[in-house]
Amino acid sequence: MSDALAGRYGLLLRVYPARYREQWGDELLGTLMTRADAERTWPPAREATALVAAGLRMRLRANQARDPHVAWAHGLRTAVVILLSAELGHLVVGNVLSADTGGRSALALLLLAVLALVAAIRDRRRAAVLATLGWEAMHVWIHNDVSFPIVAAAVLLVIVSLIPGAPRRPLGVAWGLAVPATTVLLWAPSLIAFPEPVYLYPYQQSTILIVAVLCAAATLFDSQAAFVMVGLLTAEFLQATVRVWWAGDSPSNTVYHDVTVSWWSASLGAVSVGLLLVGQLTARRQARL
Amino acid sequence: MSNQRRRLQAPSYFVLASLLDGPRHGYAVLGQVEALSEGRVRLATGTLYAVLDRLHGAELIEIVSEEIVNGRTRRSYALTPTGRETLRAEAARLAADAAVVTDRMHRSATRLPGVTFA
Numbered sequence: 001m002s003d004a005l006a007g008r009y010g011l012l013l014r015v016y017p018a019r020y021r022e023q024w025g026d027e028l029l030g031t032l033m034t035r036a037d038a039e040r041t042w043p044p045a046r047e048a049t050a051l052v053a054a055g056l057r058m059r060l061r062a063n064q065a066r067d068p069h070v071a072w073a074h075g076l077r078t079a080v081v082i083l084l085s086a087e088l089g090h091l092v093v094g095n096v097l098s099a100d101t102g103g104r105s106a107l108a109l110l111l112l113a114v115l116a117l118v119a120a121i122r123d124r125r126r127a128a129v130l131a132t133l134g135w136e137a138m139h140v141w142i143h144n145d146v147s148f149p150i151v152a153a154a155v156l157l158v159i160v161s162l163i164p165g166a167p168r169r170p171l172g173v174a175w176g177l178a179v180p181a182t183t184v185l186l187w188a189p190s191l192i193a194f195p196e197p198v199y200l201y202p203y204q205q206s207t208i209l210i211v212a213v214l215c216a217a218a219t220l221f222d223s224q225a226a227f228v229m230v231g232l233l234t235a236e237f238l239q240a241t242v243r244v245w246w247a248g249d250s251p252s253n254t255v256y257h258d259v260t261v262s263w264w265s266a267s268l269g270a271v272s273v274g275l276l277l278v279g280q281l282t283a284r285r286q287a288r289l
Numbered sequence: 290m291s292n293q294r295r296r297l298q299a300p301s302y303f304v305l306a307s308l309l310d311g312p313r314h315g316y317a318v319l320g321q322v323e324a325l326s327e328g329r330v331r332l333a334t335g336t337l338y339a340v341l342d343r344l345h346g347a348e349l350i351e352i353v354s355e356e357i358v359n360g361r362t363r364r365s366y367a368l369t370p371t372g373r374e375t376l377r378a379e380a381a382r383l384a385a386d387a388a389v390v391t392d393r394m395h396r397s398a399t400r401l402p403g404v405t406f407a
Contacts, residue, residue: 030361050333
């Protein structure tokens with residue numbers, strides 16, 4: 001047995017995540033060395049390729065769900081966190097751009113938004129649903145319109161709560177960075193051109209399309225990516241399809257609604273259905289032992 | 290999803306099958322998988338341990354002993370009752386899938402004069 005061979009195998013094993021190396025590394029190296037010819041000093045190509053491929057797969061799939069239900073629940077919940085982060089960023093940027101602090105009601109809105117986001121990140125599902133509904137109600141009361149991303153987040157949270165067998169999985173505190181990240185991503189032209197107003201609709205549509213393509217590619221490695229994107233597209237689909245308004249300036253008056261299907265909303269619907277199918281098939285394949 | 294209902298990929302199927310006769314360590318599992326599959330499944334060592342990690346995580350196999358050989362850890366693995374049941378269910382499913390073809394071939398062969406089905 002050559003020390004050089006053991007050293008080279010040791011280097012290849014660094015491709016694996018630390019947790020895996022701790023549990024299996026020593027035994028894996030022992031088996032590799034038992035299998036090797038006495039004179040060999042370099043790993044055979046087949047073994048080296050298999051080690052690198054298995055190690056990379058393990059790193060890419062470190063958080064992969066082994067059950068389609070879990071993939072649905074965690075994917076949709078991640079979408080909720082992104083939607084709420086984007087809306088919280090929208091709230092803050094909107095106030096800054098309009099130089100309007102908004103007084104007590106705006107502060108209450110901000111607190112509800114932060115509460116909803118923290119509850120979603122911590123996977124406190126009931127608290128997240130209540131805070132999100134409260135946020136939407138407050139938004140309607142203050143701004144006199146409906147925020148579809150918040151509505152979509154509430155609907156998705158209810159769906160996540162109804163999925164059987166999905167254990168709670170709080171996300172890390174680093175997810176708090178989703179607020180500045182989504183703000184910069186969705187509002188970059190306005191932030192750059194400030195204080196000049198910018199028409200953001202085409203930019204934001206392109207951004208959503210690019211993120212959808214990236215998520216579709218990520219689905220090859222982790223089925224949850226498909227469900228994340230479906231969650232995000234749900235908000236965009238509602239916004240593009242449904243219109244709700246009311247007489248005067250209070251939703252307690254007569255409420256009107258309208259459903260309009262455009263090429264954009266039809267494309268969003270088709271992409272969502274496609275992603276759901278691909279996500280479900282990938283989740284089932286990844287659930288195989 | 291319960292483990293008994295989970296489908297097995299070929300490497301997992303043969304690794305579980307290699308443990309039917311009793312506990313084995315990793316190197317012995319590699320040899321037994323190749324023998325059982327008549328050389329059709331030759332697992333690389335990295336692939337074997339990825340499979341063992343998955344099966345251990347799903348509680349289909351368990352570690353029954355651990356020793357130090359040449360300064361390195363060597364564990365022996367055995368089927369758990371769940372692993373045995375999962376393997377039995379997968380073998381039954383494969384047999385049923387195979388029967389779909391063999392039964393139809395047998396029926397069509399018996400309908401054709403002069404054709405026998407071995």
